[in-house]
Amino acid sequence: MSYTLQKPYTDKQRADFIVKYNHNQGLRIENIDGNLFALEKDEIIKDGEAIKNPDYELEQSLARKEVFEREFFETSLGWIRRKVSMKDGSTKDFLSDLLLPIKAGLELGQSVEIITYMQPDFTQEYTTEYIISLQERKIATPDFIQECLMQTVADFNGGESDLTTGDEV
Numbered sequence: 001m002s003y004t005l006q007k008p009y010t011d012k013q014r015a016d017f018i019v020k021y022n023h024n025q026g027l028r029i030e031n032i033d034g035n036l037f038a039l040e041k042d043e044i045i046k047d048g049e050a051i052k053n054p055d056y057e058l059e060q061s062l063a064r065k066e067v068f069e070r071e072f073f074e075t076s077l078g079w080i081r082r083k084v085s086m087k088d089g090s091t092k093d094f095l096s097d098l099l100l101p102i103k104a105g106l107e108l109g110q111s112v113e114i115i116t117y118m119q120p121d122f123t124q125e126y127t128t129e130y131i132i133s134l135q136e137r138k139i140a141t142p143d144f145i146q147e148c149l150m151q152t153v154a155d156f157n158g159g160e161s162d163l164t165t166g167d168e169v
Helices: 011-023 056-071 094-107 128-133 142-157
Strands: 003-005 028-032 035-039 043-046 049-052 072-075 078-081 083-085 091-093 113-117 135-139
Touching (some): 003 011, 011 028, 011 035, 056 072, 083 094, 094 142, 128 135
Antiparallel strands (some): 003 035, 043 049, 078 113, 083 091, 113 135
């Protein structure tokens, strides 16, 4: 539910409005033509009135997808988390800290298990518990290593790249 403080108002009324609705209730404050609106996260101002944003769910899905694709990269085995939490509580970068040891293990004939993720349903809330539920354990392959190396090159170049020639695709 939105609230409005219409002009004219005093500095004290303005401050009280912001404290009550933003600081205490977490509503978003917007100033439209000098009138202050305290809005829920799914509300927008249209023609000077607060309304439910008809595109809110789509916008949230797209925002969740953007966050996911920034924190993970896709391989043939599944999505890989870029920042990996280790059992000892430390955090490692998958591509710069873990890829070469995984590659070395494969070259030594070891079976190296990695954690991949299924792509989430972006219409659902993006929580830690939900992301953990998408985990799958897979065995690393030479093709997987090649894909990760290509991702490293793409990250370095700021876009997709052909690992063999260095050309942008």
